[in-house]
Amino acid sequence: MEDDENVRGVGFKEFTRLSAALKEWLKACCVKVGSERVKVDEAVNRFSFTEVVSPVDIPPFNRSAVDGYAVRGEDLQDASPLNPIGLKVKGMVPVEGPANLEVNAGEAVEVTTGSPIPRGADAVIMLEQVKRVGDEAQVSSTVKPFENIILKGEDYSVGEVVLRRGIRITPIEVGVLKVMGFEEVEVACKPRVAIGATGGEVVGSVKDVQGFQVVDFNRPTLIALLKEVGGEPVDIGILGDEVEHISKKIQEALDWCDLVVLTGGASVGLRDVTVAAVKTLKDSRLIAHGLNIRPGMPTGLWTVRGKPVATLPGHPAAAVMSFLNLVKPMMYHLMDAVWEEPFQVQATLTRRIASPPGVRSYVRVQVKRSGGELKAEPVMVHGASMISSLAKANGVLEVPEDVEGYEAGDRVKVTLIKPVTRGRVGNEENL
Structure with a gap:
């Protein structure tokens, strides 16, 4: 890519493929955000930082999958609609237990869905397949070993991975972790991202508009997108169009942020000063400026002091599409998170x-x-x-x-x- 000063006001002479630019930008980034421990109840949409394994068996005991009768399968080997076999019902085990009854030969114990399986039983016959006559259960079908029984550890067993590293924690994972007794979980820290807009014509609200000025759309939109992705946006405001001032604000942001994103002034026009401002910074490295995408061609990717910097176009659609295609993957990279394919x-x-x-x-x-x-x-x-x-x-x-x-x-x-x-x-x- 030619030096930016030679192409300003002339136009791009070549474009970098999106995939190549992103790959090189990620490779050049020397930042990782680290981790913190948070309460499981507050971990929704955070990314796991470590692999989590189950400390317990779920369920912790054999339990019934249906309403019916806990039986010994061998007692029903000859059962059929023409030859029902009667079993003595010796009691009931409720869903909350205890399972203090034992099933012996010729016996059955009534259970409900979720009830612990009493000793001696190796199957549950469904309620619909039993005719109850007094204290006798007349069964007209056979059962297989462990039929209608959820075995101890069948859902999760001790040592089984329940949360892979880098996975987004959803409400389902919150429930699973709580069931297993976890009160805290280690997650990636939220990347701190400085967001700024450039341009002398840009103002922050409608009440500030004078003459032909325009209200900033990009900054609040990108801040919201960053929150959605899992970042901690830091609004550094509207920076105007003076190279020295923009450079100073970028330098300050790099002291306490993991990533800097600027919108506006990103092309090669005579008033596109954002790129010139980044170039003045010590240890700045240009990865790509001018991509083969539409909208978003003027997007620039940099590192400064090893930290990623993105200069996005001022046009709203171009800024948003460049964010989704480039800044969002960088956010996942900073958190060492597993990339999620969009729906x-x-x-x-x-x-x-x-x-x-x-x-x-x-x-x-x-x-x-x-x-x-x-x-x-x-x-x-x-x-x-x-x-x-x-x-x-x-x-x-x-x-x-x-x-x-x-x-x-x-x-x-x-x-x-x-x-x-x-x-x-x-x-x-x-x-």
């Missing part, structure tokens, strides 16, 4: 879309259910500066470099960025 659906494209050869395009689409199938409607707006293309879209259609578009009616794979909705709950047609 994708197959949909029928409603309109033809084109993509330049050699460019990976990300087309915002609206996925709707129509006539029993999912359809993807391209959000038709002009330019990456339109925030409505993000607000109206609930999915992104990726067009690879070697594909020049798709035709209407093509079945395509769409990555969802929001849920597919069908209307309010309670409407009969949505049930």
Whole structure:
């Protein structure tokens, strides 16, 4: 890549492939965030830092999987509808126990779902297969050994891995850990990420607008995205368009943050000063500037003092797509977390879309259910500066470099960025 000063105001002369740029950026990063212990109840959406194994057997005893009678299978070898076998019912074991009864030859003990299995029994016959006559259970079918019994440790056994390193902890894992007696769990620390916007035309709120200024969309959006990914965003504000001031703010942020993300001034125009500001920093290293993606071509990837720095375009759609494609993977890398594939659906494209050869395009689409199938409607707006293309879209259609578009009616794979909705709950047609 040519020196930035030689291409400012001229345009990019070459582009780096997205996959190559990301790979090199991750490789150049020398930062890991470490770990902390948190209460299990507060661990939802955090990433496990160590492998967790079960200290107990679950269930801790053999238990019944159905309502019925605990029996000895050998007593029922000859049972059939024409030859029911009578067993003496000697009592009942409730779900909370205790299992202080013993099943001997010719006997049965009534149990409910979850009841501990009494001594001597090796199977449970379902209630529906038994005719109760007084204190006798007449059984008309055979049973296999351990039929309808959940064995001790069948769910989890001592030493079995229940949480792999780097996995996102969901409410299900919270429940599993609590059942096993864990009160705390070791998780990756949240990466501290400095978020700043550049540009003299950008202000923080509508009430601050004067003349032709615009309200900052990118900063609050990226802060929210960082929280969703698992980061701790640090808002360093709107930095203006003075190279020296921007450089100073980046330098300060690098002292206490793990990653710096700036939006605006990222291209090669005469007023795109963000790149120039990063270049003035000691130990700055350019990984890539100018990627073969649309939107997001002007994105720049750097390391400064071994810490990752991203300069994202000021256009909202470009900033968001660059975040999802580059900053989000870097966040997982910092936490040493396992990458989670985004949720994708197959949909029928409603309109033809084109993509330049050699460019990976990300087309915002609206996925709707129509006539029993999912359809993807391209959000038709002009330019990456339109925030409505993000607000109206609930999915992104990726067009690879070697594909020049798709035709209407093509079945395509769409990555969802929001849920597919069908209307309010309670409407009969949505049930």
